[in-house]
Amino acid sequence: MLRPEINELLTETGPGTPMGELFRHYWLPALLAEELPEDDGAPVRVKILSERLIAFRDTSGRYGLMDEFCAHRGVSLWFARNEENGLRCPYHGWKYDVTGQCLEVPSEPEASNFCANVKLKSYPLVKVGDILWTYLGDPESQPPLPEYEFVHVPESQTYTSKRWQESNWLQALEGGIDSSHVSFLHSGQLNTDPLFKGSRGNDYNKGDLKPYFEVTDTPGGLFIGARRNAEEGHYYWRITPWVMPSFTMVPPRADHPVHGHIWVPIDDENCWVYTFDYHPVRPLSDDERSAMRAGHGVHSENIPGTYRPMANKDNDYLMDREAQKRNEHYSGVKGIAIQDASLQESMGPIVDRTKERLVATDTGIIKARQKLRKAVIALTDDGVVPPGVDPEHHRVRSVSVVLPHDVAFMEATAEDASVRPGVAQTTV
Amino acid sequence: MARPILHNSCARATTAAESRFRIDVPIAPCRAARVIGLDDDSVQVVADAAHEPWRTARFYACDDTAEAADLPDPDDLRLRDLDRGGMRLGDELEGVDVTVMVASNDDGAAAASHIGLACSLRGITTAGLVLGSGSSVAGALASLRPYARVLLVPAEPDDLVHLLTALRA
Numbered sequence: 001m002l003r004p005e006i007n008e009l010l011t012e013t014g015p016g017t018p019m020g021e022l023f024r025h026y027w028l029p030a031l032l033a034e035e036l037p038e039d040d041g042a043p044v045r046v047k048i049l050s051e052r053l054i055a056f057r058d059t060s061g062r063y064g065l066m067d068e069f070c071a072h073r074g075v076s077l078w079f080a081r082n083e084e085n086g087l088r089c090p091y092h093g094w095k096y097d098v099t100g101q102c103l104e105v106p107s108e109p110e111a112s113n114f115c116a117n118v119k120l121k122s123y124p125l126v127k128v129g130d131i132l133w134t135y136l137g138d139p140e141s142q143p144p145l146p147e148y149e150f151v152h153v154p155e156s157q158t159y160t161s162k163r164w165q166e167s168n169w170l171q172a173l174e175g176g177i178d179s180s181h182v183s184f185l186h187s188g189q190l191n192t193d194p195l196f197k198g199s200r201g202n203d204y205n206k207g208d209l210k211p212y213f214e215v216t217d218t219p220g221g222l223f224i225g226a227r228r229n230a231e232e233g234h235y236y237w238r239i240t241p242w243v244m245p246s247f248t249m250v251p252p253r254a255d256h257p258v259h260g261h262i263w264v265p266i267d268d269e270n271c272w273v274y275t276f277d278y279h280p281v282r283p284l285s286d287d288e289r290s291a292m293r294a295g296h297g298v299h300s301e302n303i304p305g306t307y308r309p310m311a312n313k314d315n316d317y318l319m320d321r322e323a324q325k326r327n328e329h330y331s332g333v334k335g336i337a338i339q340d341a342s343l344q345e346s347m348g349p350i351v352d353r354t355k356e357r358l359v360a361t362d363t364g365i366i367k368a369r370q371k372l373r374k375a376v377i378a379l380t381d382d383g384v385v386p387p388g389v390d391p392e393h394h395r396v397r398s399v400s401v402v403l404p405h406d407v408a409f410m411e412a413t414a415e416d417a418s419v420r421p422g423v424a425q426t427t428v
Numbered sequence: 429m430a431r432p433i434l435h436n437s438c439a440r441a442t443t444a445a446e447s448r449f450r451i452d453v454p455i456a457p458c459r460a461a462r463v464i465g466l467d468d469d470s471v472q473v474v475a476d477a478a479h480e481p482w483r484t485a486r487f488y489a490c491d492d493t494a495e496a497a498d499l500p501d502p503d504d505l506r507l508r509d510l511d512r513g514g515m516r517l518g519d520e521l522e523g524v525d526v527t528v529m530v531a532s533n534d535d536g537a538a539a540a541s542h543i544g545l546a547c548s549l550r551g552i553t554t555a556g557l558v559l560g561s562g563s564s565v566a567g568a569l570a571s572l573r574p575y576a577r578v579l580l581v582p583a584e585p586d587d588l589v590h591l592l593t594a595l596r597a
Contacts, residue, residue, distance in 0.1 A: 001594050213578040358594045360526055360555040363578040366594045
């Protein structure tokens with residue numbers, strides 16, 4: 001349960017809002033690199049933290065991200081011509097470079113310096129891994145680029161997709177740090193999905209529906225350990241890292257690639273879900289890539305040419321009651337990503353947390369909200385840089401492991417939960 | 429034959445306008461919460477939290493930590509209600525649905541085991557907040573771990589208030 005004002009504090013991320021200011025201290029995914037595949041290609045509309053922007057790649061291969069609308073009459077530059085190192089508005093020919101600087105105003109005299117005083121708001125756009133990242137905050141406070149492992153392994157070892165989720169970012173994130181729903185909602189997929197099946201952990205997951213949790217504070221966020229019974233005298237641990245504000249990793253299964261998410265607010269009622277899979281020490285196989293593209297694992301099958309899932313709220317997520325009865329899909333919805341999205345969107349655009357009835361096992365969610373709120377207050381009152389900005393905080397891994405009963409998971413897995421280049425993930 | 433999809437019904441059911449028409453009745457508080465400090469420092473944290481306006485929560489200190497290890501029946505563990513004086517653990521767990529134990533060192537490890545066991549036998553969910561980390565709380569953690577459905581390590585003092593608030597205690 002949250003008071004209404006705290007719910008608003010945590011869910012509103014537009015310009016000038018406290019949480020919006022917090023988000024503006026981080027590098028955030030703005031779009032996939034595949035969306036700007038070539039120089040002078042089509043510009044792409046981007047909405048992030050409620051700001052409407054246009055992204056493009058100019059003749060020289062430079063990336064730009066700036067105000068979507070022409071300074072002249074407010075036309076969307078999505079209609080612009082991308083030519084000769086700039087975007088030219090088709091209405092009256094005003095032209096801008098990747099920094100938003102106006103280069104030409106054709107109606108002005110040739111010797112005029114009018115355009116020198118016209119500049120659209122712009123932000124940096126940098127390719128790291130398969131993602132184009134942006135930083136929407138004060139340039140003076142711009143942090144170093146992200147160092148998440150999935151964007152730094154060789155290209156052959158990583159794959160990233162994205163999907164539009166029609167809900168506030170926070171209820172989507174909270175699903176990512178809630179390990180107990182896996183034994184129910186995703187139970188139908190654990191032994192059949194090509195990116196999940198074959199793990200001994202699946203049996204532990206399905207054999208113990210009442211996990212115990214340990215929530216551990218870290219400099220960048222939390223580690224949430226979910227403990228289930230394994231063989232005599234042993235527990236099966238699934239350890240989920242959360243790095244503020246919205247990065248999580250799913251504990252691995254067997255030698256399958258490791259996956260995770262970054263949730264990025266589009267506005268207060270929509271978010272992008274960036275979903276990655278990578279393997280720390282080997283290339284992804286053709287079969288694994290095909291499965292990811294087809295929407296298996298934690299990815300989604302999207303409407304071609306868009307990032308909207310094929311199964312979405314306009315078609316009731318292609319609910320299949322017969323598959324529900326057969327326990328093929330526990331909820332009747334196919335695919336892990338859409339199983340999550342369907343339930344999180346069903347809560348409403350911004351879930352009313354004054355009406356929820358949490359239980360003790362929701363402590364991970366309770367603690368995450370508390371850390372977010374404290375970080376917002378510390379930033380607002382004292383200018384304290386929030387957790388997760390420091391790239392050192394990005395060097396985490398999820399872990400799945402079987403440990404004796406008397407072993408504390410954080411002490412036993414301290415190395416496993418850190419990035420170790422050239423060393424495989426710790427997995428069951 | 430595939431059943432027809434009721435087109436768009438979810439979309440209609442999840443708009444902001446729709447949410448105004450949802451059933452809006454008071455939500456019952458959790459039935460009863462018991463909060464127990466297991467050592468001197470944690471009792472202070474529990475006492476501070478007790479000043480908030482709770483609905484059903486009661487707050488205790490466990491003073492007999494030295495004798496706890498020798499108790500044959502965990503229900504006989506003595507607690508001190510911060511408002512009402514001495515109590516027997518077994519009597520205070522009637523009708524309870526969650527017990528939160530708070531530890532800052534190993535002094536209350538044996539008591540934690542007794543409380544955990546007593547709650548476990550009654551089907552009461554148990555949570556543990558450990559105000560510290562490393563070897564100074566290893567014993568408390570080891571005692572809490574078999575019973576506590578959730579452990580927060582290391583916890584901050586205000587985590588207790590936030591947890592109880594979220595639980596509607």
